[in-house]
Structure formats: structure tokens, C-alpha cells
Amino acid sequence: MLEVAGLSVTYGGAVQALRDVSLRVPERGVLTVLGSNGAGKSTLLRAVSGTLDRHGGQRDAGTITVDGTAIHRRDAASIVRAGVVQVPEGRRVFGHLTVDDNLRAGAAGARSRAAAARARSRVEELFPILVTRSRQRAALLSGGEQQMLAIGRALMSDPRLLLLDEPSLGLAPLMIQRVGEIVAEIHRHGVCVVLVEQNATMALALADTAVVLDVGQVSLAGSAAELAASEQVRQLYLGHG
Numbered sequence: 001m002l003e004v005a006g007l008s009v010t011y012g013g014a015v016q017a018l019r020d021v022s023l024r025v026p027e028r029g030v031l032t033v034l035g036s037n038g039a040g041k042s043t044l045l046r047a048v049s050g051t052l053d054r055h056g057g058q059r060d061a062g063t064i065t066v067d068g069t070a071i072h073r074r075d076a077a078s079i080v081r082a083g084v085v086q087v088p089e090g091r092r093v094f095g096h097l098t099v100d101d102n103l104r105a106g107a108a109g110a111r112s113r114a115a116a117a118r119a120r121s122r123v124e125e126l127f128p129i130l131v132t133r134s135r136q137r138a139a140l141l142s143g144g145e146q147q148m149l150a151i152g153r154a155l156m157s158d159p160r161l162l163l164l165d166e167p168s169l170g171l172a173p174l175m176i177q178r179v180g181e182i183v184a185e186i187h188r189h190g191v192c193v194v195l196v197e198q199n200a201t202m203a204l205a206l207a208d209t210a211v212v213l214d215v216g217q218v219s220l221a222g223s224a225a226e227l228a229a230s231e232q233v234r235q236l237y238l239g240h241g
């Protein structure tokens with residue numbers, strides 16, 4: 001479904017954040033991306049979602065295709081229309097707007113009114129709390145609820161591929177578990193997911209395949225089960241010796 005080939009990215013023409021990265025996500029697949037701070041995980045998601053330029057980054061080489069269609073020269077809005085949506089790190093919601101307005105803003109990328117209505121009812125099913133809080137300003141939600149809203153807003157454009165950047169960061173354990181359940185539920189609805197997570201145990205349990213990025217390069221790739229069993233991953237990310 002998603003194919004990244006030979007991707008290299010720099011920031012400000014100097015900092016090389018990704019070097020010759022290749023990976024693929026099959027139809028209905030979940031790919032987990034592991035790696036330490038600064039490894040290039042967010043950069044990878046930004047490259048796919050067409051938002052590198054907002055961060056001063058640029059693609060120097062490589063291609064990104066979705067179902068065989070090249071998207072690496074398209075702008076972010078057109079990539080959303082192609083069905084690829086990123087939930088950025090830090091659950092950025094419009095704090096001064098209501099929950100409802102945040103969701104409506106997400107629907108701007110929907111392919112049709114019918115698709116937007118379908119997406120809306122699915123989001124309400126997944127996140128009943130957002131219905132209860134619909135008239136509240138987003139800034140008043142808890143961290144976990146804001147994360148639900150950020151994911152809900154992304155789902156409003158009825159994506160086929162969802163890019164999640166550390167959705168469990170800073171959340172309480174119960175909420176982390178809930179985020180995991182939600183990702184699994186989204187996947188059950190047939191949406192592909194690329195999941196960047198510090199919480200490797202959860203992320204590998206949710207994924208079919210996984211890659212480890214190390215200073216901008218893919219250092220390990222395989223099935224999620226293979227990576228969970230790998231000595232390198234166990235030592236670095238799973239807290240086992």
C-alpha cells in the first residue's frame with residue numbers, strides 16, 4: 001500500500017535526518033517504527049505526509065508511493081486527499097475551538113459529504129467521550145482526551161493510511177492501553193497504520209511488521225514477532241537484558 005524507497009532527508013541543507021530509507025506497508029498492514037530520540041522517526045512521517053517543508057526539511061532523494069501512485073511531490077492537502085493523514089506528536093488540537101469544531105476541521109480533507117458523514121459516525125462510535133464533550137473547548141480536555149480528539153480529527157478525512165507519532169507519549173498507563181485498543185480498532189476497520197512509539201511492547205504487539213531506525217537509517221526490519229524476539233530490540237527498547 002505504502003512504499004518508501006531510497007528516502008533521504010535533510011534539514012536546512014545540513015542535518016541529515018534520513019539516509020536511504022526503504023520500507024513498505026502492505027494493504028491492511030500495521031508498521032511500527034522504533035528508534036531512539038533523533039533517529040528520524042518523526043521525519044519519516046513528515047516526509048510521507050508532505051509536511052517536511054513546515055519544519056525546514058527537504059527530500060533529497062527517494063520516492064514515496066501509495067498504491068503505486070507517487071505522492072512525494074504533492075503538497076500536504078493533496079496527500080490527505082490521497083487518503084494519508086498524520087496525527088502529529090504532542091496531540092496538537094485547536095485548544096480555543098470546541099471539540100465539534102476540531103472534528104469539523106478534520107472533515108475538510110474528506111473526499112465527499114457522504115464520506116465525511118460516515119467518518120463522523122465512526123469517530124463518535126470509537127470515541128463516545130468526544131460526543132459528550134462536543135461543545136467544550138478542546139483545551140479543557142485531559143491529555144488522553146486530547147489525544148483521542150487528535151486521532152478522531154485525523155479519522156474525519158476517512159483515511160486509508162494513518163500515521164501516528166507517539167500517540168501514548170505522556171499518557172497515564174490506563175490511557176496508553178486505551179490508545180492501543182483504539183489503534184487495533186482502527187486497523188480492524190481496514191485502515192493501514194504507521195505507528196511511531198516509544199512504548200515498544202505495545203507497538204510491536206499491534207504491528208505486523210516493524211523497522212528500527214538508527215541515526216537516520218534502517219538498522220533492522222522484519223515481522224513484529226521477529227523484532228520483539230531480537231536481542232537488539234529487547235536490550236534497547238523492551239527493557240530486558
Ligand code: ATP
Pocket residue numbers: 011012015016017035036037038039040041042043044055056057
Ligand atoms: P524524537 O523521538 O526525539 O522525536 P525522532 O526519531 O522522531 O526523534 P526526528 O525528530 O525525525 O527524530 O529527528 C531526526 C534528526 O533530524 C535529528 O537529528 C533532529 O535533531 C533533526 N531534526 C528534526 N527536526 C528538525 C528541524 N525542524 N530542524 C532541524 N533539524 C531537525
